[in-house]
Amino acid sequence: MTHICFKSTSTIRAAASPNESTRRIELTPWDLQLLLVDHIQKGLLFFKPTPSQEEEVQGSSVIIHLKTSLSRTLDIFYPLAGRLVMVGNDDDKSTSFFVDCNNLGAQFVHAVADDVTVADILDPIYVPDIVNSFFLMNGILNHQGTSKPLLAVQVTELIDGIFIGCTLNHCVVDGSSFWHFFNTWSEISRGNNINPTSISPPIFQRCYFDGIIDFPLHIPFHHNEISDVRSIPPPLKQKVFHFSKKKISQLKAKANAEMSTNNISSLQAVLGHLWRSVVRNRHCSANQEAHYHVAVGMRQRIQPPLPEEYFGNAILLGTVTTTVENLLEHELGWVASQINKVIASQTVEEGRKCIEDWVKSPKISILRGVTRNALITGSSPRFNMYGNDFGWGRPIAVRSGAGNKFDGKLTVFPGMEEGSMDFEACLSPETLQAMIDDSEFMETFAS
Numbered sequence: 001m002t003h004i005c006f007k008s009t010s011t012i013r014a015a016a017s018p019n020e021s022t023r024r025i026e027l028t029p030w031d032l033q034l035l036l037v038d039h040i041q042k043g044l045l046f047f048k049p050t051p052s053q054e055e056e057v058q059g060s061s062v063i064i065h066l067k068t069s070l071s072r073t074l075d076i077f078y079p080l081a082g083r084l085v086m087v088g089n090d091d092d093k094s095t096s097f098f099v100d101c102n103n104l105g106a107q108f109v110h111a112v113a114d115d116v117t118v119a120d121i122l123d124p125i126y127v128p129d130i131v132n133s134f135f136l137m138n139g140i141l142n143h144q145g146t147s148k149p150l151l152a153v154q155v156t157e158l159i160d161g162i163f164i165g166c167t168l169n170h171c172v173v174d175g176s177s178f179w180h181f182f183n184t185w186s187e188i189s190r191g192n193n194i195n196p197t198s199i200s201p202p203i204f205q206r207c208y209f210d211g212i213i214d215f216p217l218h219i220p221f222h223h224n225e226i227s228d229v230r231s232i233p234p235p236l237k238q239k240v241f242h243f244s245k246k247k248i249s250q251l252k253a254k255a256n257a258e259m260s261t262n263n264i265s266s267l268q269a270v271l272g273h274l275w276r277s278v279v280r281n282r283h284c285s286a287n288q289e290a291h292y293h294v295a296v297g298m299r300q301r302i303q304p305p306l307p308e309e310y311f312g313n314a315i316l317l318g319t320v321t322t323t324v325e326n327l328l329e330h331e332l333g334w335v336a337s338q339i340n341k342v343i344a345s346q347t348v349e350e351g352r353k354c355i356e357d358w359v360k361s362p363k364i365s366i367l368r369g370v371t372r373n374a375l376i377t378g379s380s381p382r383f384n385m386y387g388n389d390f391g392w393g394r395p396i397a398v399r400s401g402a403g404n405k406f407d408g409k410l411t412v413f414p415g416m417e418e419g420s421m422d423f424e425a426c427l428s429p430e431t432l433q434a435m436i437d438d439s440e441f442m443e444t445f446a447s
């Protein structure tokens with residue numbers, strides 16, 4: 001039976017503590033709504049460095065080198081070495097949160113799975129369960145960042161590979177900020193005499209919300225009213241579906257031709273194709289509602305626009321709702337166009353309205369309460385994942401952890417081939433098997 005041996009646990013701090021003017025970072029509605037969901041867990045699989053490559057990594061062991069480069073990265077992303085602070089407001093019996101950049105440190109764990117190979121991770125039809133063991137803080141919710149690290153890294157050595165798994169508090173980062181951190185760490189680790197100040201630094205200021213938000217926000221959140229009991233999820237499996245650049249182009253052309261338009265994007269066409277297949281193979285009744293929740297990046301959809309380096313959450317969930325019958329009797333183009341419309345509706349005005357409405361009536365999300373006949377897509381094919389070279393070559397695969405997984409979660413990654421996409425589909429074993437047996441769906445993957 002495969003098991004993981006934990007070799008060491010370390011606390012990694014920034015070399016220099018931030019000054020008092022940057023010690024406190026406020027949290028916005030986009031951050032606070034995630035207090036009761038899991039952390040972001042994403043990781044990269046590499047082949048193990050050769051002896052000569054390991055010598056080139058500044059003459060030290062890979063583990064020591066990664067710790068050193070992580071500390072340098074935390075000089076730049078210093079909030080990730082901090083903790084959340086929860087403050088009770090006696091005047092209105094509410095609670096406020098902020099990030100205290102106190103440099104208490106990130107967690108770094110060195111682990112070994114000495115009977116697991118790269119092929120054991122990549123070759124099975126379904127993602128093996130051991131991948132969940134490559135990540136720390138499983139089952140820890142974001143609000144627990146008051147006592148838990150905001151960043152936890154586990155580096156797991158396989159027989160012929162290394163997996164670097166990062167767990168980050170979702171109240172502090174979204175996907176864009178997560179990969180900005182990961183990209184910066186790999187760049188510093190790779191060396192090339194890089195001066196950290198030459199890397200586009202994260203922007204922590206909240207001045208972009210002046211006139212919309214009075215910080216700190218007061219929310220009806222009471223720690224002692226939160227149940228630690230977690231519902232037992234049904235048996236789920238995960239499979240990675242790879243869409244080649246050629247097949248994506250064909251799906252996009254088909255969707256746009258059917259609607260006599262050119263507005264449908266590659267991603268929207270693939271999402272529509274996946275949605276129809278999942279619903280078809282769930283065998284739901286025709287009059288049942290079907291929902292698709294799509295995470296929409298809002299950095300360029302508010303006024304003034306947030307810089308790409310903005311550190312924090314800037315996403316909204318757009319939702320497409322129709323019936324199973326309506327979804328399946330229409331062609332791909334119609335389905336993709338519905339997704340396109342919802343994404344396009346997330347305008348500057350809508351973004352501002354969502355923030356203002358949330359301030360008036362805060363709502364804390366619980367993703368585990370998603371209805372059965374729904375899909376949610378997170379992450380983005382635009383994130384730089386395969387460019388992360390820590391000094392011994394680029395990754396060969398991307399995987400995510402158990403956090404925020406449920407029946408209907410689709411996580412999208414860029415593929416290794418430029419222009420391709422990978423979808424990590426978390427569904428019931430019955431639905432996944434039906435999709436594999438679905439010739440209409442699987443012909444997408446024929447060469």
